[in-house]
Amino acid sequence: xxxxxxxxxxxxxxxxxxxxxxxxxxxxxxxxxxxxxxxxxxxxxxxxxxxxxxxxxxxxxxxxxxxxxxxxxxxxxxxxxxxxxxxxxxxxxxxxxxxxxxxxxxxxxxxxxx
Amino acid sequence: xxxxxxxxxxxxxxxxxxxxxxxxxxxxxxxxxxxxxxxxxxxxxxxxxxxxxxxxxxxxxxxxxxxxxxxxxxxxxxxxxxxxxxxxxxxxxxxxxxxxxxxxxxxxxxxxxxx
Numbered sequence: 001x002x003x004x005x006x007x008x009x010x011x012x013x014x015x016x017x018x019x020x021x022x023x024x025x026x027x028x029x030x031x032x033x034x035x036x037x038x039x040x041x042x043x044x045x046x047x048x049x050x051x052x053x054x055x056x057x058x059x060x061x062x063x064x065x066x067x068x069x070x071x072x073x074x075x076x077x078x079x080x081x082x083x084x085x086x087x088x089x090x091x092x093x094x095x096x097x098x099x100x101x102x103x104x105x106x107x108x109x110x111x112x113x114x
Numbered sequence: 115x116x117x118x119x120x121x122x123x124x125x126x127x128x129x130x131x132x133x134x135x136x137x138x139x140x141x142x143x144x145x146x147x148x149x150x151x152x153x154x155x156x157x158x159x160x161x162x163x164x165x166x167x168x169x170x171x172x173x174x175x176x177x178x179x180x181x182x183x184x185x186x187x188x189x190x191x192x193x194x195x196x197x198x199x200x201x202x203x204x205x206x207x208x209x210x211x212x213x214x215x216x217x218x219x220x221x222x223x224x225x226x227x228x229x
Contacts, residue, residue: 033215042118042205042219043159056215091159093217103217105151105159 002027004094004106005074012112019079019086021109025094032075033103034067037089049075082113116141118208120220127196128228134181135191135223137206147209148182148189149217154202162204165189193225201227 005024013019025032030051035043045059049069060067064082069075079086089110093103117140127133139148150162165173165182172180177197181190193200206220 031215033217035217040221042207042221043217044219045216048215059216089157093159102161102164103215104161107156107158110157 004029004092004104006092006106006109008109009107010110010112012114013082014114015083016081019082019111021077021079021090021092021111023075023077023092023094023106025075025092026104029094029096029104031095032069033093033095034075034077035091035093037091037108039088043091046077079111082111084113087111087113116143116146116208116210116218118206118218118220120206120223122223123221124224124226126226126228127193129198130195132192132194133196133225135193135204135206135225137189137191137220139187139189139206139208141187141208141210143210143212145211147211148180149207149209150178150180150189150191151205151207152200152202153205153222154199159205163191196227198227198229201225 007022032049034046037043047060047067048056064080066078089108091108092106095103119138146167148165152160152162163173163175163178172182177194179192203222203224205222207217209217
């Protein structure tokens with residue numbers, strides 16, 4: 001059973017460009033979570049999605065950030081008009097149908113904004 | 115709101131010896147989940163051990179065990195017979211049973227293993 005997949009692993013964007021981060025959950029998992037990790041800090045919750053639904057986006061910045069988890073395909077975290085402060089590691093996690101307290105993490109995408 | 119505190123930014127231990135990483139948390143809930151995650155240089159987040167607050171018995175996974183003190187809101191991780199591969203950042207995390215998500219994380223402890 002393949003783990004949570006994230007791509008790209010590293011992404012470099014210039015200020016003002018768009019960043020798209022992809023996450024494919026583990027097989028059989030329909031809950032996806034996105035977290036952001038700034039240097040020297042723990043992870044901060046951003047958004048929780050189920051297929052075609054955003055359940056909780058209380059950790060998402062109000063502007064420039066959006067997330068989706070379509071019926072088919074991976075979950076996408078989209079950052080428009082990136083700024084230097086968006087540079088961070090973005091982690092995706094998934095959990096099984098019906099939830100469950102354990103979240104399985106992907107390897108993360110390191111976004112660098114130049 | 116719940117908070118998680120890891121007061122040791124860095125710890126070092128001699129290979130084969132035992133080390134304890136501390137974690138305290140603040141919550142008004144009586145039931146919850148606690149986790150220790152390991153993040154090696156590869157940056158993959160790996161679950162090390164978990165504890166349900168309603169269980170009095172401390173969780174154990176091979177060389178890893180916890181000392182869960184519910185009244186003191188303390189959740190320390192003990193690593194026995196430390197190995198070079200244990201070198202990593204270790205994060206303590208909390209999850210409310212009312213929330214199917216939102217792991218709340220400590221800032222992490224960097225563990226260095228001296229050969």
